[in-house]
Amino acid sequence: MAFRVSAGDVSGFKFLLFLTIMYGLMSILVYYILHMKLIQPLGFDAPVDRFSEARAIEHVRVLSKDGRQEGRPGLKQAALYIKEQLEMIKERADPNFRIEIEETVINGSFNMVFLGHSISLGYRNHLNIVMRISSADSQDTDPSVLINGHFDSPLGSPGAGDCGSCVASILEISRLIVDSGWIPPRPIIFLFNGAEELFLLV
Template sequence: MPPRAPPRRRPAPAAGGPGFGDSARVLLALAALYAAMSLLAYRVIHMRHVAPLGADAPRGNFSEGRVLQHLRRLAVDIPGRQEGSPGLEAAAQYIKGELQGLAARAGPEYRIEVEETLVSGSFSMMFLRHRVTLGYRNHKNIVMRVSSNVSEDDDPSLLVNGHFDSPLGSPGAADCGSCVASMLELSRLLIDSGWVPPRPVIFLFNGAEELFLLGSHGFIKTHRWNRTIRAFINIEASGSGGTDLVCQSGPGSWPSRVYAQTAKYPMANSVAQDMFGIIPGDTDYRIFAEDITNIPGLDIIFVLGGYFYHTSYDTLENLLPGSIQARGENLFNLVKAFTNPMLLKENEISNKAAKDGIEDVGAVFFDYLTWFMVFYSRDISLILHSLPIAIFLLVPLFLKFPNITLMSWFVTLLGFMRGKTEMWNVH
């Protein structure tokens, strides 16, 4: 028998052949997709997709340009706003003068009240795992209440808070001159837009946040409007702009749900709240929602450019354009939502349920590139987040017993998710 010829080997595709070309095209497509998504994420994080409006923008719009005019006065013309310094008093008088000017030209449909108050008190708090006891006297707050001309003194109200003092050695352009300047522009917008809030809006310009939250504590303990507050928005900055992140929300899920429904540029992530406890710092949110009272609210903070935080480089020039514009447009929508009587009533129902022992376990939420938000309760999250584990455990069984129908596996999976064990025999 003649010897058997060896099998012919198929030649490998040469470089540049059909196989190589297909792989190269796939790699190029993936690289282009990765580059495009990276560029998109960079633009979103740095607020390049938000066009800031100039100081000459229509009076019915929030304008970053007008905010920067206030900020130049607070962070450039005034040399430092540390507690006890002449600069802090100059900033207080500037804020008060701007608010009084708004009150003087408001229409008859508005009721505008502006006050300068000195607060004193004492309290204890845990800071960096140590108990700190504080006593203070005569710290200055500037307060403005905007309501309709038919509102009552005890009407449920929304508090918008920001501090105008700055840390030692820092001009405090972002922290928190940008907050105060945004509140001045927002209060102007409430009057010039012609929209009359159905429930009062209280603007608290507090002058002692850097010294362990003294200004907010003094307001919430001593001011006559403190018992009317049903929700609050705290504005802060630990960076020079970028994402204006909802870092804390609560108690309960109501504040974050309102935010998810109304923010024009949603920037929120419940993971930030889970991580906030390890940060060696605090905001006035702690006073309003945790330590002193349990008012539901939001803690909204600039987080990009943290290397400027509490340094001499926290200047007007280092603010990221578009950040204040996005913040202002979000704030205006939030003010409209939090003063909606129906939503406030919903909050009262939630509070009553909590007092009756029906606990609001909170929510899981995150935004997608500031386009929209995903929001669901923590109860639902237990199911959604357990699904990958359940599928991972069931796939080997599905491969080992291919004759069992998919419906049977699905029913078994549902039983697993309910915490029950069920055996199904399929014939």
């Protein structure tokens, strides 16, 4: 008696083989993820030429202490804190750096359509803070890299994630550049804007 394999048996076998291979690959992936070595976060005592999670988290803690919503005192306090940190970085900078810090106060209005409705918004005295780090011989017209974060926070939130962590990372990166003595080949502009949550005003 001859043993015969139907076309249905072959396709079923191929499907089971496919499932077995997929299960094996997924098992290897899960094992790798569970046992991979993660980078150890660095504390306050980390060398100055390394990014320190603890220093960045301290910025987040300070920034998320008071609400940073439009019209609240915490927004102005956040701007003062950021400016103070940037000034401290500038004071420590080597003479081979050219560091410029500027504040701009923005006023204006605009109309936009949102969810099918026309909305008009007016705003006054919104603050942006800009720091430009470049080599001492850089020109104002040199192409630059922009790194941006906003220091206001959404209503009802301390804003640690949106966007205190962005601002903290930018502060720590700017500190790292200056303290490590690394002079970027192109100017880097760090922009801290103060009214992103209200329909990206500034």
